[in-house]
Amino acid sequence: MRTFKLVALLTLLAIAVLFPQVFSNPATTTIAVFTLLYATAATAWNIFSGYTGYIALGHAAYFGVGAYALAIMCQDWHIPAGYSPFLFVPLAGLIAAGFAVPLGWISLRTRRHTFVVITIAMFFIMQLMAFNLRSITNGSTGLSLPIPTEWGGYVFNLPFYYSALIMLLLALALSWWIRNSKFGLGLLAIRDDEDRALGLGVKTGSSKLVAFVISAFFVGMVGAVHAYFVGSIFPAFAFDPLFDVVLALIAFLGGIGTLAGPILGALILIPAQQYFTLQFSQNGYYQIIYGMLFLAIILLLPEGIIPTLSKLWHKRKIDRGGAPTASAVAEAVDRGDSPPAESASLQDGVKP
Secondary structure, three states, X not given: OHHHHHHHHHHHHHHHHHHHHXXXXXXXXXXXXXXXXXXXXXXXXXXXXXXXXXXXXXXXXHHHHHHHHHHHHHHHOOOOOOOHHHHOHXXXXXXXXXXXXXXXXXXXXXXXXXXXXXXXXXXXXXXXXXXXXXXXXXXHHOEEOOOOOOOOHHHHHHHHHHHHHHHHHHHHHHHHHHHOOHHHHHHHHHHHHHHHHHHOOOOHHHHHHHXXXXXXXXXXXXXXXXXXXXXXXXXXXXXXXXXXXXXXXXXXXXXXXXXXXXXXXXXXXXXXXXXXXXXXXXXXXXXXXXXXXXXXXXXXXXXXXXXXXXXXXXXXXXXXXXXXXXXXXXXXXXXXXXXXXXXXXXXXXXXX
């Protein structure tokens, strides 16, 4: 099974690397760039919200900070167009992470609905600052980034595609490491029962803050690459509340708290988003479609596609093979799923 998983991962990686070479149409690669960027942002969002259970709806603030950070650096430091701006993307992410430290420290002193409201409020505060700090952000006029005019045709999208792919791989690798580390176990314990985790010695406050800052770092880098790809930014674009809705929708669709869930959700949602935006952007119907889709996912697939399919698969194995083995129960617990009903009854001392 491990060999099969390794071969499958290498195959998927090869497909991702060769995709823009095979499908070189600029329209197709543009959608691919946006898909990878949102997959990275959703993976980063999942590191915090998926593992801790704290649903954050203010990550668009760090997306905007990263975008403005790169734009201001390019403007003030006279960074030329080409590959040079990509070298400053990690610095833009660090700036976003720096903003996340005090904002996260304040918001994480609350829980549940209060935390959600505070993250939304902080997002709108950052948006208002972008509108009013004209000496820094140029207000509603916005800022322009250098345009690499020497990249023509299908070549233009390639640097952005591979930059987004590298960021996604880094975010995914870090998410995997966190989930399988002692730090990740502490985050999952916070998601299950924070008070009990605190009683067991988990440093809940610092653990949540570290995960929050890591999440903001990657979202800030996504904002920087996104801004460079588009070529200009302004407050309503950089600090867009729809960005947070899309991140949550991607994670819930694929499976919040899972490794592959955000990627699967992005592969399904973002191409559909591009289509709806092109077809219905003039009348705003695509926002209504977003709301309806979000409600449908919450009602019909509350655990997401991957956890639902996983449970159906294990249920089928139980029906065909009888009682689940100890390894199957261990794997289910490791994924965060509840153990099969039969094994749970045995653990409670009740015969099925």
